[in-house]
Amino acid sequence: MTKKERYQFVIDWFEKHAPNAETELLYDNVYQLLVAVILSAQCTDKRVNMTTPAIFEKYPDIPALSKATFDELFPLIRSISYPNNKTKHLIGMANMVMDDFGGNIPDTVPELIKLPGVGRKTANVITSVVHQQPNMAVDTHVFRVAARIGLTTNAKTPLQTELQLIKMIPKEKIYIAHHWLILHGRYICVARSPKCGECGLRPACKYYQQLIKA
Numbered sequence: 001m002t003k004k005e006r007y008q009f010v011i012d013w014f015e016k017h018a019p020n021a022e023t024e025l026l027y028d029n030v031y032q033l034l035v036a037v038i039l040s041a042q043c044t045d046k047r048v049n050m051t052t053p054a055i056f057e058k059y060p061d062i063p064a065l066s067k068a069t070f071d072e073l074f075p076l077i078r079s080i081s082y083p084n085n086k087t088k089h090l091i092g093m094a095n096m097v098m099d100d101f102g103g104n105i106p107d108t109v110p111e112l113i114k115l116p117g118v119g120r121k122t123a124n125v126i127t128s129v130v131h132q133q134p135n136m137a138v139d140t141h142v143f144r145v146a147a148r149i150g151l152t153t154n155a156k157t158p159l160q161t162e163l164q165l166i167k168m169i170p171k172e173k174i175y176i177a178h179h180w181l182i183l184h185g186r187y188i189c190v191a192r193s194p195k196c197g198e199c200g201l202r203p204a205c206k207y208y209q210q211l212i213k214a
């Protein structure tokens, strides 16, 4: 199977079996998504979803969050990973949006990554989920699943994975492909023991082909 055929198989399979894949983070608007994605670093979506309702109730928008103090916000974030940094990042992010972007969350990757707590992955999530821009956020699941299937070759960093994937996936499918790969990694192609027996991607998967050869 050529790389092109592999991509085609994988895209066709996901389009058939996960046509509506989307983020598992709960949000109503770009502000809420940005807060949730910043909080989700090194933390499960489930835990973030338990945390955000109280934050959004107390701080319903960027202006409200920009006025929060560390001592007020920290208790709402205490139960998730890296609460100190994340509290500082959220307040810093809201202040920069107010001061440098007129209170509007920017919609480009170069602008978003200027915000505290926002790296390339977060910026790619925001621009692809909210604006359907053809940007691929690569987290640990995307990195692992893409490599196992053979969608990437010798990718050593998330950026290399991102560049290889966006080169091969049709532009209009990139934003949903991110969710396909994340969800597949979360529930089927899990890190320690991938559930290959339940996986419909076996005919196209390099890892599986090597497994049966061995």
Ligand code: SF4
Pocket (backbone or CB within 6 Å): 148, 149, 188, 189, 190, 194, 195, 196, 197, 199, 200, 201, 202, 205, 206, 207, 208
């Ligand atoms: S066949 Fe196995 S290794 Fe390949 S994508 Fe499916 S679960 Fe992952």
